[in-house]
Amino acid sequence: AQSVAQPEDQVNVAEGNPLTVKCTYSVSGNPYLFWYVQYPNRGLQFLLKYITGDNLVKGSYGFEAEFNKSQTSFHLKKPSALVSDSALYFCAVRGQTGANNLFFGTGTRLTVIP
Amino acid sequence: DTGVSQNPRHKITKRGQNVTFRCDPISEHNRLYWYRQTLGQGPEFLTYFQNEAQLEKSRLLSDRFSAERPKGSFSTLEIQRTEQGDSAMYLCASSQSIIPWGHFGPGTRLTVT
Numbered sequence: 393a394q395s396v397a398q399p400e401d402q403v404n405v406a407e408g409n410p411l412t413v414k415c416t417y418s419v420s421g422n423p424y425l426f427w428y429v430q431y432p433n434r435g436l437q438f439l440l441k442y443i444t445g446d447n448l449v450k451g452s453y454g455f456e457a458e459f460n461k462s463q464t465s466f467h468l469k470k471p472s473a474l475v476s477d478s479a480l481y482f483c484a485v486r487g488q489t490g491a492n493n494l495f496f497g498t499g500t501r502l503t504v505i506p
Numbered sequence: 507d508t509g510v511s512q513n514p515r516h517k518i519t520k521r522g523q524n525v526t527f528r529c530d531p532i533s534e535h536n537r538l539y540w541y542r543q544t545l546g547q548g549p550e551f552l553t554y555f556q557n558e559a560q561l562e563k564s565r566l567l568s569d570r571f572s573a574e575r576p577k578g579s580f581s582t583l584e585i586q587r588t589e590q591g592d593s594a595m596y597l598c599a600s601s602q603s604i605i606p607w608g609h610f611g612p613g614t615r616l617t618v619t
Contacts, residue, residue: 396548411588426607435510435597436549443605482548491605492562493539496548 394419396485398497405473406505413468413500415483424486425466426494427457429479437484442466453477473504508532512598518617519588526584527614531600536539538581541574542566543595552596555581555608562612588618 395418398440404439416424428436440451447459457468466483480501484494519525531538541549546592552571554562557578567573570588575581585592595615599608608609 424605424607428610433612435512435612436599438607438609441605441607464525472523486606487551491549492537492554492556492607493564494549496550498546498548 393485393494394485396483396495396497398481398483398500400500401498402483402501402503404503404505407474407475410500411468411470411473411477411504413481413483413502414437414501415468416464417466417483417485418464419485420488423459423466425457425459426484426486427451427466427468428482429457429495430482430499431479439481456458471494473502475504475506478502478504508576510600510609512596512611512614514614515612516554516615516617521588521590521618523588524584524586525588525616527596527616529581529583529598529600531580531598532602533549534608535600535602535609537603537606537608538575538584539599539601540581540608541597541599541610543597543613544593545577549597550573554585585616588616590618592616595619606608 426441427439442459483497529610538555540552543549555575570586595613597613598611
């Protein structure tokens, strides 16, 4: 069975500091992994995805994520946080190979403190 | 690219009433997905269309739920005899890729009183 865990409900970081939002996954076959951001009363905005290739994936708004197969992790990172990065972040994994749906984590609320 | 649009954005209804939501995908996206998001949770998959064919339905999609995508363009999601547990954000996404990452719409927030 496939699943995604976001172990932190809340992450606080000072503006200008690096940020990390953690995600671990469990899936059979090769994982397709995604990060989305959600602002209040808005839909999900795609940030980045890992399908294959380089373990370090760069995405929108300066975010990047590192795929670690041995640790089954896909942590989201940004070198220097902005107040505008404050939002709800979701990690997702495609269901089993060939599936047409994504399984989402429960989300991590990121607050960047000015 | 005008993005995925959903209407209405908000819907308040009384328990037992029927509601219908509409999703307009990005033009030429042949894949369309519906998800439901309850407070404090991540989105949960409901159903998937490829063109006009509904190819996959989650067990979450009870008999009171029905979705259509006539002519492979817009899609509708209907909930009959709404219950308070149906209160959620209903998200639509579309994709041209076989990889179901999609572009998400702003969602329809349903409140059942």
